[in-house]
Amino acid sequence: xxxxxxxxxGIDGKEILKGINLTVNKGEIHAIMGPNxxxxxxxxxxxxxxxxxxxxAGEVLYEGRNLLELSPDERAxxxxxxxxxxxxxxxxVSNAQFLRLAYNEKRKHLGEEELDPLEFKDLLKERAKVVxxxxxxxxxxxxxxxxxxxxxxxxxxxxxxxxxxLAVLDETDSGLDIDALRVVANGVNQLLTPNNAIIVxxxxxxxxxxxxxxxxxxxxxxxxxxxGGKELAxxxxxxxxDWIKTPDNGxxxxxxAQ
Amino acid sequence: xxxELVKSENSYQAAFRELANAAPWLDxxxxxxxxxxxxxxxxxxxxxxxxxxxxxTLAKENLVPAVNGDENVDASRFAYPETAGAxxxxxxxxxxxxxxxxxxxxxxxxxDLLSASGxxxxxxxxxxxxxxxxxxxxxxxxxxxxxxxxSGVFVYVPKNVKLETPLQITFVGGTANSATFxxxxxxxxxxxxxxxxxxxxxxxxxxxxTNAIAEVVxxxxxxxxxxxxxxxxxxxxxxxxxxAELGRASRYDTTSINLGAHLSxxxxxxxxxxxxxxxxxxxxxxxDSDQHTDTHSVIDHKQPHCNSHQLYKGIxxxxxxxxxxxxxxxxxxxxxxxxxxxxxxxxxxxRARVDTKPQLEIYADDVKCxxxxxxxxxxxxxxxxxxxxxxxxxxxxxxxxxxxxxxxxAKIKLESIRxxxxxxxxxxxxxxxxx
Numbered sequence: 001x002x003x004x005x006x007x008x009x010g011i012d013g014k015e016i017l018k019g020i021n022l023t024v025n026k027g028e029i030h031a032i033m034g035p036n037x038x039x040x041x042x043x044x045x046x047x048x049x050x051x052x053x054x055x056x057a058g059e060v061l062y063e064g065r066n067l068l069e070l071s072p073d074e075r076a077x078x079x080x081x082x083x084x085x086x087x088x089x090x091x092x093v094s095n096a097q098f099l100r101l102a103y104n105e106k107r108k109h110l111g112e113e114e115l116d117p118l119e120f121k122d123l124l125k126e127r128a129k130v131v132x133x134x135x136x137x138x139x140x141x142x143x144x145x146x147x148x149x150x151x152x153x154x155x156x157x158x159x160x161x162x163x164x165x166l167a168v169l170d171e172t173d174s175g176l177d178i179d180a181l182r183v184v185a186n187g188v189n190q191l192l193t194p195n196n197a198i199i200v201x202x203x204x205x206x207x208x209x210x211x212x213x214x215x216x217x218x219x220x221x222x223x224x225x226x227x228g229g230k231e232l233a234x235x236x237x238x239x240x241x242d243w244i245k246t247p248d249n250g251x252x253x254x255x256x257a258q
Numbered sequence: 259x260x261x262e263l264v265k266s267e268n269s270y271q272a273a274f275r276e277l278a279n280a281a282p283w284l285d286x287x288x289x290x291x292x293x294x295x296x297x298x299x300x301x302x303x304x305x306x307x308x309x310x311x312x313x314x315t316l317a318k319e320n321l322v323p324a325v326n327g328d329e330n331v332d333a334s335r336f337a338y339p340e341t342a343g344a345x346x347x348x349x350x351x352x353x354x355x356x357x358x359x360x361x362x363x364x365x366x367x368x369x370d371l372l373s374a375s376g377x378x379x380x381x382x383x384x385x386x387x388x389x390x391x392x393x394x395x396x397x398x399x400x401x402x403x404x405x406x407x408x409s410g411v412f413v414y415v416p417k418n419v420k421l422e423t424p425l426q427i428t429f430v431g432g433t434a435n436s437a438t439f440x441x442x443x444x445x446x447x448x449x450x451x452x453x454x455x456x457x458x459x460x461x462x463x464x465x466x467x468t469n470a471i472a473e474v475v476x477x478x479x480x481x482x483x484x485x486x487x488x489x490x491x492x493x494x495x496x497x498x499x500x501x502a503e504l505g506r507a508s509r510y511d512t513t514s515i516n517l518g519a520h521l522s523x524x525x526x527x528x529x530x531x532x533x534x535x536x537x538x539x540x541x542x543x544x545x546d547s548d549q550h551t552d553t554h555s556v557i558d559h560k561q562p563h564c565n566s567h568q569l570y571k572g573i574x575x576x577x578x579x580x581x582x583x584x585x586x587x588x589x590x591x592x593x594x595x596x597x598x599x600x601x602x603x604x605x606x607x608x609r610a611r612v613d614t615k616p617q618l619e620i621y622a623d624d625v626k627c628x629x630x631x632x633x634x635x636x637x638x639x640x641x642x643x644x645x646x647x648x649x650x651x652x653x654x655x656x657x658x659x660x661x662x663x664x665x666x667x668a669k670i671k672l673e674s675i676r677x678x679x680x681x682x683x684x685x686x687x688x689x690x691x692x693x
Contacts, residue, residue: 048646051638076648088643092661092668101657102647109648141661158647 001026001197002067002166007058009046015056016042018222024166027194031208031233032201034219035241040201041085043219044170047199048082049075062166076102077109079196081164083155085171090142095154096124098142099161106162127160131187149180156187167191168199173207185210205237220244269437270295273323274405281376283385284407291394291404298398310581310613311523311552316495321437321467323406327352329461331430336459338674341426344368349430349461351438352409362423366452371410371443384412388443391473391501391529399497403439403469410441413454415480417447424453424483424672431490434464442472446480448505453483455675458498460491460518467495468519474502474510478532481509485670489682490518492549500526504535504564513670514541516551517682523552530557530564538567542666544686546575546606553581557597559588559625565596571666572603573659574610575686581613588620588627595622599629604636604662606655656687 002024009017016039024030034040046053047060049072060067067075090098096117103123104114115123124138131153143151152172159167169188173181188211192198200211208216208230216233218226218241225244226232236244274292279285300317301308327349337345343362347354353370360368367380374380375388394401411427432438446452456472468490476482482502490496496519502510516522528537543551557566572580582601603612616629636658644654660683667679 050642071650072642072645073648073650073654076646082646084643084646088640090640090644090658090661092664093657098647098657101653102644102649105648105650105653162647 001063003061005059005061007043007046007060008056009042009053010056011042011053016222017046019058020222020224022217022224024197024199026197027192028215029192029198029200029211029213031213031216032199032219033203033205033216033233033236034225036203038219039222040203040219041170044082044168044199044201047080047168048072073105076162077106079165081159081162081167083152083159083167083169083172085174087143087151087155089144091144093142094139095142096121096138099124099158102158103161124161128157130160130190131156132183133157148175149177152176152180152184153187156184156191160187160191163191163196165196166199167196168201170201171203172200173202173204181207182210205233208233218244269320269322270402270405273325276325277406277408280372280407281381284372284375284388287389288405288407291389291401294394294401295398295405298396298401300398307554307583310579311521311550313495313521316467316521319435319465319467321435324350324352324432324436324438326350327354327409327430329433331357331461333357333428333430336428336430336457338424338426338455338672340672340674341424341455344421344423344425346411346425346427347430348409348411348427348440350432350436351406351429351440353411363425364421365416365419366421366425367412367414368425369412371412371441372408374412380412380414383414383445384443387445387473387475389473391475391503391527392471392499397499399469400471400499403441403471403499406439407441408439410443413442413444413452415444415446415450415452417450419447419450421450421452424455426455426457428457428459429468429470430459431461431468431494432466434462434466437467437469440468440470442470444472444482445475446477446482448477449479450477451481453485453671455485455487455672458486458488458490458496458518460489460494463491463493465493465520466491468498470496470498472498472500474500476502476504476508476510478505479507480505482511483671484510484512485672485675486512486514486524487675488514488516488518488522488524490522492518492520492547494519496522498524500524501529502527502537503529504532504537506532507534508532509535510537512537512539513666514553515666515679516541516543516553517545517686519549519551521550523554525554527556528558528566529560530566531560533561533563535561536565540568540666540669541570542572542663543570543580544573544663544683545578545580546686547577549578551578551580554583556585556587557599559586559592559595559597562591562593562595564592566598568599569666570601571662572601572612573606573663574603574612575606577607577609579611582631583615583617584629585617585619586627586629588618588622588625590621592622593624595625595627597625597627601631602662603631603633604659605633606636606659656684659687660684
C-alpha cells in the first residue's frame with residue numbers, strides 16, 4: 001500500500017529526514033517511535049502533504065502512485081488520513097457540517113452520491129459510537145473549547161467517518177489520560193480492517209499496549225535506526241532511547257546515526 | 259466651489275421648499291434642521307470622524323429627494339415568516355399602509371410618524387423624543403434627514419406590553435438618482451419588550467442615496483432586540499444613524515449586518531444615563547469589489563452598574579475598504595461598569611484595507627473594561643487541517659470565512675434571518691454549504 005524509498009525531507013532548508021525506507025502493507029499496524037527531534041512528526045506531515053515541508057530526495061508510492069504529486073486534499077480523498085498531534089479549532093463551523101462536507105467531498109471524488117443532512121446524521125450517530133462521543137459534540141464548533149482528550153477523540157471520529165485506507169496517527173496519545181487513551185485506542189482498533197493500514201507515531205510505548213503494532217520502527221536523527229516487532233517497543237520502554245543512538249546498534253539504518 | 263453650492267441648493271433646498279406643512283412645532287424643527295444642513299453641508303475628510311470616508315462624490319451628485327413612495331413594490335418577498343402580521347413597508351422613506359400588515363401588533367402602535375406627530379395621543383411624546391438622541395446641530399447628515407421628516411415610522415410599545423411577534427420594517431431603497439430619508443422613532447415604555455428588524459433592501463440596482471435615522475428610547479426595565487440588515491444596491495450611498503437612550507435596568511441588544519451599498523456609513527450610539535442598563539452592540543460587515551463600509555459607534559456609560567458588550571466582525575475581499583471606530587466612554591462616577599469591545603477583520607484579498615480604532619476613555623476607577631482589534635487572513639495551518647480532510651483550499655477558505663461570520667450570525671434569534679444570511683455569505687463566497 002505504501003512504499004517509502006530513501007526519503008529525504010526538511011523544513012526551511014534544514015534536512016530532517018535523511019533517507020527513510022519503509023513499506024506498509026494492507027492490514028498492518030506500524031509504529032514509528034523515536035526520541036524528540038528524530039523526525040517522527042516530520043514523516044507524518046510529509047505523508048499528509050504539509051506545504052512547509054520540502055521533499056529533497058526519494059519517493060513515496062501509495063497504491064503504486066506517486067503520493068508526493070498529490071495535493072493534501074487529493075491525498076485525503078484518495079484515502080490518506082492524518083490525526084493531528086494538535087488538532088485545529090474551526091470556530092463557527094459545527095462538527096456535523098464539517099464532517100458532512102469532508103465526507104461528501106470524498107464521495108464526489110469517488111463518483112458516489114452525496115448524503116443529505118438527514119442521511120448523514122444517521123451515519124454520524126453510528127460512527128460516533130466508535131469513540132463514545134456524545135451527540136452534543138456534533139452541534140459544537142469543530143474542536144472549539146474541546147479538552148485535549150476530546151480533540152483526540154474527535155480526530156478518531158473523523159477517521160471513523162472518512163474511513164481512510166492509510167491512517168497516520170501523529171502522537172495521538174500525547175496529553176491523554178488513561179481513560180481517554182483507552183477510548184481512543186479502542187476506537188482505532190475497531191477501524192482496522194484487512195484492507196487498510198495504520199501508522200502510529202508515538203514517543204511512548206504505552207499506546208502500543210492498546211494498539212498492538214505488527215512492526216516497530218525506531219527513528220534517530222532522521223533515519224530508521226532499529227526495526228523489529230512489538231517487543232522492540234517494550235525494550236525501548238525499559239532501556240530508553242539512548243542505546244539506539246550508538247552507531248554499533250545502528251543496523252538497519254543504512255548508515256550510523258549522527 | 260460655487261457651482262457645488264448651487265447644485266446642492268438645487269436638489270435639497272428646492273425640494274425642501276416644496277414640503278407640505280406639518281404641525282407648527284415640527285415645521286420649526288425641520289426648518290432649523292435645514293438651516294443647520296446649509297451651514298454644515300456634507301461632512302468632509304477634514305473632520306476626524308470622516309477621515310477615511312469621503313462623501314465628496316455624494317455631495318456633488320445631483321440627487322433629488324423623493325416626493326412619494328407610490329411605486330409598485332412586491333414587498334411580500336422581503337417578509338420574514340416570523341414577522342407575519344407585523345410588517346411595515348416603507349418605500350422611498352414613505353410608509354405604505356397598503357403594503358403593511360399590523361394585525362399581530364396588539365396594543366403596540368406602529369404608524370406613520372408624521373401623522374402621529376399631529377395625533378393628540380402621541381404629539382407630546384414625539385415632540386419630546388424626536389431629534390433628541392440623533393441631534394442635528396453638529397451633524398449635516400442628521401440635519402438633512404430631520405429636514406425631510408415627511409413620513410417615517412413611529413413605534414410605541416406601552417407599559418408592560420410584551421410584543422411576541424417581531425416587528426419588521428422593510429425600507430425599499432430609492433429609485434435611481436433619488437435621495438430618501440427614512441426615519442424611525444421607537445419609544446418602549448416601562449417593562450415592555452419587543453423585537454425590531456430594520457431591513458434595508460434595494461429598490462433598484464441604480465445609484466441612489468439613503469439617509470436613515472432610527473431613534474430608540476427605552477424606559478426603565480424595557481427590552482428591545484434590534485436587528486438592522488443593510489442590503490442596498492451596490493451603487494447606492496447609505497448613511498444611517500441609530501441612537502438609543504437606555505432607562506434604568508433596561509436592555510438594548512442590537513446587531514447590524516452591512517452587506518450592500520457602494521458606500522455605507524453607520525453611526526450607532528447608545529447612552530446609558532441610568533443605573534443597571536445593559537447593551538450588546540454587535541455587527542458584521544462583508545464587502546467586496548470597490549465597496550466601502552464605515553461603522554462609528556459610541557457607547558456612553560454615564561451611570562454605575564451598566565454593562566456593554568460589543569463584537570463587530572468584518573470580511574473584506576477585492577478592493578473593499580472598511581472603517582471601524584468604536585468609542586466607549588466611562589464617565590466619572592460610572593463605577594462597576596463592565597465594558598467589552600472587540601473588532602475582528604478578515605482580509606480575503608491583498609488589496610482590501612481596514613482602518614480600525616477601538617477607543618476607551620475611562621474616568622472612573624472601579625470598572626472592568628477591555629477592548630481589542632484584529633486584522634488577519636486565513637491561517638495556513640487551519641487551511642491545511644481542512645485539506646487533510648479532503649476539503650480543497652478554495653472550499654476550505656470559504657468554510658473558514660463562513661465560520662468567522664457565524665460568530666455574529668449565530669446570535670440572531672430569528673431562524674429565517676440566520677439562514678438567509680448564511681446563504682448570502684456563502685453565495686458571496688461562491689460556495690454552497692447545506693446545513
